[in-house]
Amino acid sequence: MKANPESDPQPNSESNSEFNLHEEMWNDWDVPRDQLLAGEYAGGVWKRSLLLESAARIVFPTVLVFSIYLLIAGHYDAGGGFSGGLVAGLAFVVRYVAGGRGELATILRIRPLVVVGMGLTIAVVVALAPLLVGGEVLATTTFDVPLPVIGDVKIATSLGLDLGVYLLIVGVVLDLLRTLGAGIELQAPGDRTSKREGA
Amino acid sequence: MLLAIALHMLVAVIVLLIARRAGRWVFAIAAAVPAVTFAWVMSGSAATLAGDARVETLSWAPKIGLESVLRLDVLSFVMIILVSGVGAVVFAFYAAYAKPGERGVGRTAALLSVFAGAMLGLVLADDIFTLYVFWELTTVCSFLLVGGDGVSRAARRSAVQALLVTAIGGLAMLGGLVLLAEASGTYRISEIVANPPSGAAVNVALVLLLVGVVTKSAQVPFHPWLPGAMVAPTPVSAYLHAAAMVKAGVYLLARFAPGFGDVPAWWVPAVVLGSLTMLIGGYRALRETDLKTLLAYGTVSQLGFLTVLMGAGTRAAALAGITLLLAHGLFKSALFLVVGVIDRQTGTRDIRHLSGVGRQSPALAVFAVLALASMAGLPPLLGFVGKETAFEAFTYGGTDTFVLVAIALGSVLTVAYSIRFVWGAFATKTDLPDTAVSTPGIGLLGPVALPALAGLVFGVATPLASTVVDGYPAAMPFGPEASDLALWHGIGVPLGLSVLALVGGYLVYRYPASWQWLCGRLPSALNAQRGYERAVTGLDDVAHKVTGRLQVGSLPAYLGVILVAVFVVAGVGMISDTPLPAEWRWFDNPLQVPLALLVLAGAWAAVFAHRRITAVLFASVVGYGIAALFIVDGGPDLALAQFLVESLTLVVFVFVLRRFPAHFSNLKSIRSFRFGKLAVAATAGILVSLAGVLYSGARTESPTASQEYAERAVSEAGASNVVNAIIVDFRAFDTVGEITVLAVAAAGAASLILAAQRSARRPTESDEDSKASKRKEASR
Numbered sequence: 001m002k003a004n005p006e007s008d009p010q011p012n013s014e015s016n017s018e019f020n021l022h023e024e025m026w027n028d029w030d031v032p033r034d035q036l037l038a039g040e041y042a043g044g045v046w047k048r049s050l051l052l053e054s055a056a057r058i059v060f061p062t063v064l065v066f067s068i069y070l071l072i073a074g075h076y077d078a079g080g081g082f083s084g085g086l087v088a089g090l091a092f093v094v095r096y097v098a099g100g101r102g103e104l105a106t107i108l109r110i111r112p113l114v115v116v117g118m119g120l121t122i123a124v125v126v127a128l129a130p131l132l133v134g135g136e137v138l139a140t141t142t143f144d145v146p147l148p149v150i151g152d153v154k155i156a157t158s159l160g161l162d163l164g165v166y167l168l169i170v171g172v173v174l175d176l177l178r179t180l181g182a183g184i185e186l187q188a189p190g191d192r193t194s195k196r197e198g199a
Numbered sequence: 200m201l202l203a204i205a206l207h208m209l210v211a212v213i214v215l216l217i218a219r220r221a222g223r224w225v226f227a228i229a230a231a232v233p234a235v236t237f238a239w240v241m242s243g244s245a246a247t248l249a250g251d252a253r254v255e256t257l258s259w260a261p262k263i264g265l266e267s268v269l270r271l272d273v274l275s276f277v278m279i280i281l282v283s284g285v286g287a288v289v290f291a292f293y294a295a296y297a298k299p300g301e302r303g304v305g306r307t308a309a310l311l312s313v314f315a316g317a318m319l320g321l322v323l324a325d326d327i328f329t330l331y332v333f334w335e336l337t338t339v340c341s342f343l344l345v346g347g348d349g350v351s352r353a354a355r356r357s358a359v360q361a362l363l364v365t366a367i368g369g370l371a372m373l374g375g376l377v378l379l380a381e382a383s384g385t386y387r388i389s390e391i392v393a394n395p396p397s398g399a400a401v402n403v404a405l406v407l408l409l410v411g412v413v414t415k416s417a418q419v420p421f422h423p424w425l426p427g428a429m430v431a432p433t434p435v436s437a438y439l440h441a442a443a444m445v446k447a448g449v450y451l452l453a454r455f456a457p458g459f460g461d462v463p464a465w466w467v468p469a470v471v472l473g474s475l476t477m478l479i480g481g482y483r484a485l486r487e488t489d490l491k492t493l494l495a496y497g498t499v500s501q502l503g504f505l506t507v508l509m510g511a512g513t514r515a516a517a518l519a520g521i522t523l524l525l526a527h528g529l530f531k532s533a534l535f536l537v538v539g540v541i542d543r544q545t546g547t548r549d550i551r552h553l554s555g556v557g558r559q560s561p562a563l564a565v566f567a568v569l570a571l572a573s574m575a576g577l578p579p580l581l582g583f584v585g586k587e588t589a590f591e592a593f594t595y596g597g598t599d600t601f602v603l604v605a606i607a608l609g610s611v612l613t614v615a616y617s618i619r620f621v622w623g624a625f626a627t628k629t630d631l632p633d634t635a636v637s638t639p640g641i642g643l644l645g646p647v648a649l650p651a652l653a654g655l656v657f658g659v660a661t662p663l664a665s666t667v668v669d670g671y672p673a674a675m676p677f678g679p680e681a682s683d684l685a686l687w688h689g690i691g692v693p694l695g696l697s698v699l700a701l702v703g704g705y706l707v708y709r710y711p712a713s714w715q716w717l718c719g720r721l722p723s724a725l726n727a728q729r730g731y732e733r734a735v736t737g738l739d740d741v742a743h744k745v746t747g748r749l750q751v752g753s754l755p756a757y758l759g760v761i762l763v764a765v766f767v768v769a770g771v772g773m774i775s776d777t778p779l780p781a782e783w784r785w786f787d788n789p790l791q792v793p794l795a796l797l798v799l800a801g802a803w804a805a806v807f808a809h810r811r812i813t814a815v816l817f818a819s820v821v822g823y824g825i826a827a828l829f830i831v832d833g834g835p836d837l838a839l840a841q842f843l844v845e846s847l848t849l850v851v852f853v854f855v856l857r858r859f860p861a862h863f864s865n866l867k868s869i870r871s872f873r874f875g876k877l878a879v880a881a882t883a884g885i886l887v888s889l890a891g892v893l894y895s896g897a898r899t900e901s902p903t904a905s906q907e908y909a910e911r912a913v914s915e916a917g918a919s920n921v922v923n924a925i926i927v928d929f930r931a932f933d934t935v936g937e938i939t940v941l942a943v944a945a946a947g948a949a950s951l952i953l954a955a956q957r958s959a960r961r962p963t964e965s966d967e968d969s970k971a972s973k974r975k976e977a978s979r
């Protein structure tokens with residue numbers, strides 16, 4: 001991303017730092033700082049749509065929250081780790097479709113397979129954890145957790161397994177985007193001039 | 200015993216860590232463990248030799264009765280003399296043998312240490328799985344040690360051959376062991392041998408075991424791997440390919456002989472192959488000019504001898520076998536070390552170049568002659584004692600006479616190549632200048648002297664040898680009582696044969712024409728090395744052809760094969776024995792009608808679409824329609840998953856289709872398959888529809904499993920959503936398995952796609968790639 005001019009003044013030119021600051025403000029005051037607006041990189045190989053990109057960014061956090069709702073609510077209602085993970089994955093898909101690879105890079109600095117590995121690790125650890133307290137593998141216990149405002153919440157330990165599934169699915173979708181998507185960006189016809197700086 | 204094995208493995212790690220600082224002295228450190236093991240076993244020798252077997256059990260997976268059992272009896276005791284005793288000697292020798300600052304000593308020392316531990320486990324194991332695991336571990340160590348750093352082609356090829364041959368044998372052996380254990384109802388070897396089962400399955404099992412024996416112990420026709428493995432450093436050969444690993448096969452034979460010595464499927468192949476091996480090995484040893492290869496063929500020959508003795512399954516043969524097992528381990532390791540010394544001090548081990556070594560290094564020559572005399576069967580050495588007993592074991596007439604002739608001939612050859620070794624290594628040859636020999640120090644000579652002198656001590660003090668080995672033939676239930684080991688058996692057939700072997704051996708050595716007429720006249724089908732190569736290339740060819748036939752690279756062809764297989768396998772069975780539903784309803788809910796029409800319309804349109812993207816869109820109309828049907832039927836979880844997967848699939852399709860032509864191809868070659876595809880697709884579609892109809896009628900009441908799930912969801916899983924309770928609790932193990940598969944599949948698919956892209960990009964590597972790779976390097 002573009003460096004933020006206010007948080008990153010240039011300290012090396014001390015004699016005319018004030019002038020520099022003014023000059024920077026003069027030049028950069030209209031550089032977009034808001035995540036909702038398009039970045040300045042050339043992301044995908046397809047034509048970008050400001051409307052789609054902005055809409056994707058507005059919807060994105062809501063969808064993620066919804067996916068987490070699905071993850072937690074799965075114990076009592078429709079949902080679960082699989083559905084939640086797919087919804088979260090689709091949120092990333094929407095961002096990707098809107099802005100290409102660069103768009104994903106702005107929100108994610110972790111490699112997809114690491115997410116997959118994290119999911120699998122969590123699932124296995126949760127599966128084995130009951131052994132430590134003398135239980136059976138994958139046994140479930142429920143806790144009543146008193147939370148302020150909301151009240152008592154019943155949480156089952158199998159939520160951990162669901163979380164593992166959730167992360168794994170997200171990772172798989174991201175991996176799909178990285179591999180398939182990247183292949184398309186690189187091999188799409190007429191893709192000789194596109195620049196992918198800043199991604 | 201477990202502790203000793205674990206110690207070997209631990210020291211392997213330590214040795215790796217300190218190799219850089221300690222240099223070649225890591226071998227001295229590694230030698231300590233087998234030495235301590237040896238001392239420990241010796242300290243308990245009185246009890247062991249009295250027949251009091253020590254047993255240690257490590258419970259592995261108690262629920263399925265899997266445990267690792269170690270048992271120290273007389274046979275194990277003799278093997279440990281070779282494994283740990285000779286092992287310590289060889290390790291000590293290696294410390295002097297390695298050049299100062301030699302590279303890779305840490306690796307070799309660590310592998311040797313692991314090998315010594317594995318071999319120890321192998322000879323102690325009393326349950327079939329422990330035996331198999333250690334057996335294969337020795338194979339792997341041998342592969343790594345023979346292959347060395349993997350730089351030279353010969354080393355790689357020999358290592359692969361050793362691995363392939365012994366691993367195939369190991370697999371066959373595992374099959375045999377399992378069959379045997381199933382037939383006798385126990386996994387403990389001592390119990391199997393105590394109450395041997397019988398029957399056709401047991402005969403098959405025994406033959407499979409023998410495959411393991413003959414591959415590991417380099418018997419005809421699998422023997423070429425052993426001479427090939429001589430590319431390994433000489434101390435490694437001394438330990439693995441003379442004293443320890445190749446004895447594993449003979450050991451297995453000896454281990455099971457008390458139970459199955461009288462079964463023809465067991466002893467006939469062993470004796471026949473052993474005799475052949477003894478003769479072929481001896482013959483080949485006469486022709487070699489490389490001292491080490493000569494010894495390797497000598498080892499093949501001697502292993503054949505041991506196989507005959509251990510396989511014969513009589514008391515007398517067993518006594519001879521275990522005596523020679525000990526003797527061979529001692530003299531052959533000494534001889535290999537002698538070759539190592541010669542090689543290191545002169546720079547060659549070719550008998551056409553060596554001359555005057557004996558005069559310059561008399562001590563070495565003396566020890567070598569001691570060992571060779573034991574091999575040739577000269578009194579008063581242990582080899583003589585063993586050979587006398589062996590001859591005696593087959594003097595009872597009948598088929599034994601054939602065996603007696605074979606081993607007598609083999610002994611003639613043994614004497615001949617022993618003389619050839621002495622002459623080749625130490626003689627002063629008139630037509631050659633003296634080879635420069637730098638005098639070997641005590642570090643090199645000491646380890647040579649120990650096993651060579653041990654052979655002498657055991658030979659002279661025959662009662663001592665008797666106490667060590669007598670326990671094994673005593674456990675043998677077959678054959679006449681064995682006479683005691685003795686230097687002087689009186690004048691008889693055995694002594695006559697011994698003299699005959701010595702005289703004959705000298706004559707064969709003196710007049711090479713006696714065997715040279717055979718050269719080039721043996722049918723080439725007998726060439727085992729060529730047989731091995733043909734087998735390997737043949738296997739490659741078959742794999743190529745099968746792959747070429749099956750993996751044609753056409754997605755429609757793959758899909759067609761899958762669908763036809765489903766139809767043939769599942770469809771026929773389903774149609775033939777599932778009744779039609781008794782009652783037909785058009786719909787359960789009026790909403791189903793428009794949804795069904797939507798699905799039908801989508802399917803119809805998808806089939807007739809001209810553009811790929813249109814077809815995909817219509818196909819997802821079908822998917823969404825079905826998801827909506829799930830909602831109508833009251834399965835919100837299923838519907839949600841279906842909607843999401845459908846969406847994701849659509850996106851992936853769009854990604855991929857961007858690279859395809861917009862329209863379906865209309866080439867004649869593709870059109871001509873149209874009706875075939877239509878037939879396959881229609882059959883598969885009808886099959887699925889029919890399955891839906893049939894199975895909807897097959898279920899008459901709600902299954903009990905579902906009811907149980909619903910009842911227990913809240914109380915046991917703490918979830919009111921039954922679907923979720925099933926996924927994360929009742930069948931959570933499935934879930935973990937499934938996500939593991941998913942993770943592996945994702946990684947695999949990703950690497951396939953990336954690999955395809957990389958190969959597509961390779962010719963014109965853009966600067967972005969180099970940047971990316973630089974970034975990667977930097978981040979590392």
